[in-house]
Amino acid sequence: MAERVGFFTDTSICIGCKACEVACKEWNDVPDDGFVFRATSYDNTGGLGASTWRHVAFIEQRVPAPGNGGPGGPSGAGELPADSVGPGVETGADGERPGAVVGEPVDRWLMASDVCKHCTHAACLDVCPTGALFRTEFHTVVVQADVCNGCGYCVPACPYGVIGRREDDGRAFKCTMCYDRLRGGLEPACAKACPTDSIQFGPLDELLERAERRVTDLHGQGRTEARLYGADPNDGVGGDGAFFLLMDDPEVYGLPPDPVVTTRDLPAMWGWAAGAALSMAGVMAAAFLRRRR
Amino acid sequence: MVPEAEFRSYYGQPVIKAPVWHVPHMPLYLYLGGLSGGASLMSAAARLAGHDRLGLTARVTAAAGATLGAGFLVAELGRPERFLNMLRIFKPTSPMSVGSWILAAHSGLSALATASAVMSAAPASAVAARLPRRVAAALPAAGDAAAVATALTGPLMATYTAVLVADTAVPAWHEAHRELPFLFAGSALASAGAMGMLATPRAQAGPARVAAAAGAAVELAAGAVIERRLGLVGEPYREGRSGRLMRAARALTAGGGLLATVAGRSRALTALSGLALTAGALCTRFGVLEAGRASAADPKYTVVPQRQRLESGDRASTAAPARSWP
Numbered sequence: 271m272a273e274r275v276g277f278f279t280d281t282s283i284c285i286g287c288k289a290c291e292v293a294c295k296e297w298n299d300v301p302d303d304g305f306v307f308r309a310t311s312y313d314n315t316g317g318l319g320a321s322t323w324r325h326v327a328f329i330e331q332r333v334p335a336p337g338n339g340g341p342g343g344p345s346g347a348g349e350l351p352a353d354s355v356g357p358g359v360e361t362g363a364d365g366e367r368p369g370a371v372v373g374e375p376v377d378r379w380l381m382a383s384d385v386c387k388h389c390t391h392a393a394c395l396d397v398c399p400t401g402a403l404f405r406t407e408f409h410t411v412v413v414q415a416d417v418c419n420g421c422g423y424c425v426p427a428c429p430y431g432v433i434g435r436r437e438d439d440g441r442a443f444k445c446t447m448c449y450d451r452l453r454g455g456l457e458p459a460c461a462k463a464c465p466t467d468s469i470q471f472g473p474l475d476e477l478l479e480r481a482e483r484r485v486t487d488l489h490g491q492g493r494t495e496a497r498l499y500g501a502d503p504n505d506g507v508g509g510d511g512a513f514f515l516l517m518d519d520p521e522v523y524g525l526p527p528d529p530v531v532t533t534r535d536l537p538a539m540w541g542w543a544a545g546a547a548l549s550m551a552g553v554m555a556a557a558f559l560r561r562r563r
Numbered sequence: 564m565v566p567e568a569e570f571r572s573y574y575g576q577p578v579i580k581a582p583v584w585h586v587p588h589m590p591l592y593l594y595l596g597g598l599s600g601g602a603s604l605m606s607a608a609a610r611l612a613g614h615d616r617l618g619l620t621a622r623v624t625a626a627a628g629a630t631l632g633a634g635f636l637v638a639e640l641g642r643p644e645r646f647l648n649m650l651r652i653f654k655p656t657s658p659m660s661v662g663s664w665i666l667a668a669h670s671g672l673s674a675l676a677t678a679s680a681v682m683s684a685a686p687a688s689a690v691a692a693r694l695p696r697r698v699a700a701a702l703p704a705a706g707d708a709a710a711v712a713t714a715l716t717g718p719l720m721a722t723y724t725a726v727l728v729a730d731t732a733v734p735a736w737h738e739a740h741r742e743l744p745f746l747f748a749g750s751a752l753a754s755a756g757a758m759g760m761l762a763t764p765r766a767q768a769g770p771a772r773v774a775a776a777a778g779a780a781v782e783l784a785a786g787a788v789i790e791r792r793l794g795l796v797g798e799p800y801r802e803g804r805s806g807r808l809m810r811a812a813r814a815l816t817a818g819g820g821l822l823a824t825v826a827g828r829s830r831a832l833t834a835l836s837g838l839a840l841t842a843g844a845l846c847t848r849f850g851v852l853e854a855g856r857a858s859a860a861d862p863k864y865t866v867v868p869q870r871q872r873l874e875s876g877d878r879a880s881t882a883a884p885a886r887s888w889p
């Protein structure tokens with residue numbers, strides 16, 4: 271097995287250009303996923319699915335002004351010169367970060383590129399009855415299209431709602447972390463295309479260290495709302511191979527706040543089923559015993 | 564009533580994906596698998612207790628249910644021609660893999676049991692006459708052995724489907740993983756009892772009526788516990804389309820179960836009871852599938868319990884040994 275690789279998606283510097291969505295479609299020949307006007311935000315992609323392997327979420331918020339530890343300021347304001355923040359917004363006094371007048375609510379825009387998490391304990395992989403889903407030498411999770419029989423079990427099993435079944439094709443599809451590129455020694459198409467390096471690819475250990483440093487930096491700038499998501503190897507899925515730096519609660523980005531791999535409880539489930547099966551046999555035996563007398 | 568929960572989401576979009584299994588294929592498979600499992604158990608008990616006429620009904624029902632059910636299961640696949648890929652591995656972490664092997668064993672055994680029972684019920688038939696003598700001689704014993712063996716595969720057939728749906732991220736299914744096997748087991752007993760009493764002369768259908776009434780009671784009890792224990796996550800079993808299906812299931816099962824206790828008195832009562840129980844079992848399966856969809860479609864069922872877990876400092880972990888593949 272090669273070293274475990276992954277994605278670190280630092281959403282604090284995402285500019286919502288959707289280059290990752292396009293690069294993924296182009297490289298992997300992912301078909302049209304429908305042109306739907308969602309009337310929510312700048313996001314007409316909607317969410318991950320069989321034909322959407324990268325999805326950029328857009329969230330417009332009005333939040334308390336930064337400067338007193340509250341969340342706020344445009345994403346990545348720490349790197350921006352004060353005059354780029356926008357009209358009508360003043361720089362805080364006494365070396366405070368740029369932002370609005372303290373106390374006044376400001377607009378902020380969250381953008382985040384979502385992807386398959388390549389879970390350490392992957393529910394899709396656990397439940398796949400054909401062995402179509404497998405773990406690669408890079409510790410990523412990939413569907414073998416020539417084995418999948420379209421049973422659809424992986425779809426509701428994923429705690430993040432990532433994998434989907436293409437109804438016209440019949441099989442399940444999701445992000446492969448560009449398995450072909452990895453084998454050729456290249457980084458995945460989305461990470462390659464990302465102009466701000468919001469999507470970073472590399473050995474998972476290195477990414478985790480870098481992410482910790484980034485959170486510390488952001489906290490130092492007063493951006494205390496920065497937090498890592500999916501980076502904890504002790505969480506309900508054993509940690510993600512693709513983890514994130516978020517600027518708000520996970521559910522705001524459409525991510526589950528505390529996901530669990532469903533197969534964690536499988537032994538208990540079989541235990542209850544065995545109890546039910548035994549009771550069933552007992553009831554049937556009793557039904558015949560009663561008639562004999 | 565559970566108070567309206569406060570939670571945040573991404574434009575109200577679902578967090579997880581709803582099951583893509585089709586209606587009516589999936590619920591019909593759940594029903595037929597239960598029917599076949601219950602009936603095979605009845606055929607085994609009938610063989611041991613010497614109820615030959617009821618045993619014949621049960622064997623035919625078990626085989627027909629398994630065969631028809633398998634048909635729906637294959638039709639449900641996105642790539643039906645690849646059905647046999649289910650049997651290219653045995654994978655304990657996948658209830659669908661385990662279930663495919665249970666189904667394969669169960670349908671084979673119940674077909675054998677039925678073939679032997681039909682042959683001995685009609686020994687002069689053209690098919691029976693054409694069988695090689697040695698096969699004809701071995702068939703009754705082999706059939707009886709197969710029928711008794713389905714006492715093992717039958718209950719698994721009826722309950723593995725509960726593990727199948729519970730082993731997903733769908734909150735209404737996963738959180739009900741204790742009760743669903745009992746709901747399905749009770750429903751399977753009621754279905755098999757109903758079929759036994761509909762297709763067997765009344766004088767010989769006594770045990771079927773008892774099984775039907777007892778199964779209905781188990782099904783009702785399990786349903787009541789689901790509603791009481793699950794709280795917010797159990798809402799889809801009470802509200803909306805799935806709630807209506809579950810209520811219809813409860814009324815039909817309760818009515819059919821009560822009638823089963825007196826159904827020995829007349830053909831009309833037998834027919835009424837058998838049909839009500841069958842309709843109730845079908846409503847249960849359609850209701851459970853629909854509840855799963857509703858549960859996946861609304862982000863509150865995913866977000867609120869997880870958020871509560873985080874806030875109470877009880878965050879999920881895999882400290883318990885995760886059964887991971889490979």
Ligand code: SF4
Pocket residue numbers: 386387388389392393394395411427428429430431432433444
């Ligand atoms: S995020 Fe979902 S699809 Fe991706 S590896 Fe985890 S369980 Fe599988």
Ligand code: SF4
Pocket residue numbers: 394397398399400401402403413417418419420421422423424425435441442
């Ligand atoms: S749809 Fe395909 S990949 Fe998904 S669980 Fe079924 S066989 Fe495996």
